Amino acid sequence: MNSRQSSRGRYKEREDKVLLELLDGRPENTEGRLEKEIRVYDFLDHLGIEYKRVDHEPAFTMEVCEEIDKMLQATICKNLFLCNRQKTQFYLLMMPGDKPFKTKEITSQIGSARLSFASAEDMEKYLDIEPGAVSVMGLMNDTEHHVRLLVDEDILKGEYLGCHPCVNTSSLRMRTADVFGSYLDAVGHDMTKVVLTGEA
Template identity: 50%
Template structure:
């Protein structure tokens, strides 16, 4: 199946979720350019391989984590081929007992469902509950790809726009971490 790359938002809103459309509205309002491919639901990094090939950029893992009290959240962006080790990240942050947040928390805080968590969900974090963590290896890429809060499309955005214009407009900042994927 060949995926077709489009510039900007879809011409038709039919079949698009409100959360997905909100991402397009937000990026357009901020003047952030993006390319898009529509595709069947992508639940795994393996599902994203043809998307990466079509867009010519990396799709990264978006992991939504929480502290033991479920009072603070972390959105970790990391290369899709790097293993995630909770202990390694916890040590770097000085936070004990990190775990994956519940699906209901992801929906409430980021406006995303499992399989569609995304940096673009930060537009829904009005209470500033999420700290963005970015693996330093992603900073080497000219472009990065992420779902627009729905895993039926993927957007390709300049890394400088994502961590510049986009983060500034959402009033978030990034904390860089260096993950090795080892114990």
């Protein structure tokens, strides 16, 4: 068995099989981890929010994604960073990963003009996140509240929620009630609930 430990994450590899570990809280060794990831752990710890962590490689394959989902046993979100045509309004949409995204469903519910995907530059500017790591945790960096949070109602039904700590080399599991309760209160963001069917 060929196993190794990386400063970016803790995992074991055996041929093409990746075995992940569900860990408690923040990493003991933070060497090699980005400051914005550590800020997430500091913030959650300060709020007293409990969380589990899975470290993994950033280059996802479907197999690895499925293993992460199984390990977290939480609602895995599709997180989309959107904006209007004028790029004057920005939105973070959280929806189930297996539900198709239909723009018209959103615009009719939030009273906005046509939406499109926002740029990587705006994502980093407002959320301090790069593509592939979009997460509700990024709202802690949006101190001037440029981004409006939209949440599909199905996300709220699960007991646990899975998300990235602003980097795509780790995934967290937290209670859904903690994320949309004490966390959102602390970052000063409101949630707008939307109903998405994924139908044309």
